[in-house]
Amino acid sequence: MGEARHRTGTSSWRIRPRALVALGAASAGLAAAVIFTGGGGVAVASEHRPIFADDFGGRRGAAVDLDKWRLDGDNRNGRLDGDGRLAVDRLIITKQAFAEPYGRAEARIKVRRAAGPWRAFGVVDKYGRVLRGNVETLNRRADPTSGRSFHTYVIDWSPESVIWSVDGRPSLKLTPDEPGLPIALVLNLATDGRRPASMLVDFVRVTAGSKPMPVPTDPSVEPTETASAPPPTTAPTSEPPATTAPPATTAPPATTTPPKPPTKAPTSAPPKPKPAAKPWKAFTAYKAGDLVTYGGATYRVKEAHTALPGWEPSALPNLFEKL
Structure with missing residues (x-):
């Protein structure tokens, strides 16, 4: 199994040329079919509403729902297995590009692949291009690649970041060069030049709105302790320092005439001009x-x-x- 070609820690996104060409060329051919959601539908800021769902129900051998998906190549490359799952043989992308500022996409997938959860469940911009930016590996252990069983992939996006989680564990974080771009979802078989026989997908669901959604926390990370205040650097003295009594005050001499009021009122700084709307x-x-x-x-x-x-x-x- 090949090694993922992104650097550890915080780095620029790197994909092997073969995988990038495969994903870029395929998604470019699908870009014309990508449409927007979230235009005038963001009416209530507190809503987190479902905006896309496919549970792949249907008879065995039926084609994928072409109102929701576009395939790279022949439509036979995405077929239902009759048990509520989709068998994907090529790259497949949502016809919608989701423009809501905050959202969560979830998919249950079984696939053997190279490391990197984006290789199974990825995102592209509205033109079908791979998002550019800095990527940070959050947890290497949260990225199973054997393909022996199904795993639940979650993509949480905001105007500032895209975070992948697998089975509830955050795994990868992308900080895009162009924040806030609408995104489309990709079920991806462009696996670093090594394509598995097929991918099985149980469901894909998207919930979005205009408020942040809670990002799953990694249960394998122990909570950090709260730092206590450092000890004093010098020992306190046993006796407080002596203080002197304040000097006695004397009454001011009586005056026969009151002080004159100022002739001019004090001037204040002029108010700052407000920025023009x-x-x-x-x-x-x-x-x-x-x-x-x-x-x-x-x-x-x-x-x-x-x-x-x-x-x-x-x-x-x-x-x-x-x-």
């Missing part, structure tokens, strides 16, 4: 404190983010404060 636009980077206008109202940006279609200020009170 600009019309809200998608694909614009905003920082906290920026003012935007939308729908005849003015909003203040609460958190730095890159706006996407569907992230209008009126729909995202967690990112915008109406003034």
Whole structure:
């Protein structure tokens, strides 16, 4: 089994040229079929609603649902096994690109592959391109590759990161060069030049919204202890230092005339000019404190983010404060 070609620790994403070409070429051919979700549907900021699901029910030998998926090559390369699973022989990608700022994709998969959970369940941008950025290995032991049994893969995304977990253990974190891009999901057989015979997929489900979702914690990591205050560097003295009594005060001499009031009121610094509000636009980077206008109202940006279609200020009170 080949070794995954990304560096350990925090590094730039690296994929062997053969695997990158295979994934890039295949996904490029599918990019024209990718559509957006989350445009005007982000109505309630606290919602985490299901937006995609496929449990692969159907008769044995039936084709994959072409309203939800596109295959690289012949449609015969993705068939139902009659037991509620999909047998994948080539790369397969969702026809939707999910534009919600926060979401979770979950899939139960059985496949023999090289290391790297993205090789089984990956993400691409709306054009079918592999996401670029820095990748950090969170836990090597959380990435089984033997293909002997099913494992549950989870992808949690936010505008700042994409985190893979396997069986509840965080395994990999990607910090994209372009944060906040809409993503499509890939069931991936471009396995570093070594393609297994097939991949079995039990289900794929996506839940998304406009608030962060809790990321699973690694049960193998022991909690860290709270640091205590360091001991004093010098021993305290046995007796407190002597103090002197304050000097006695004398009454001021009586005056016959009151002091004159100041002739001019003290001047204060002029107020800082407020930043001008600009019309809200998608694909614009905003920082906290920026003012935007939308729908005849003015909003203040609460958190730095890159706006996407569907992230209008009126729909995202967690990112915008109406003034």
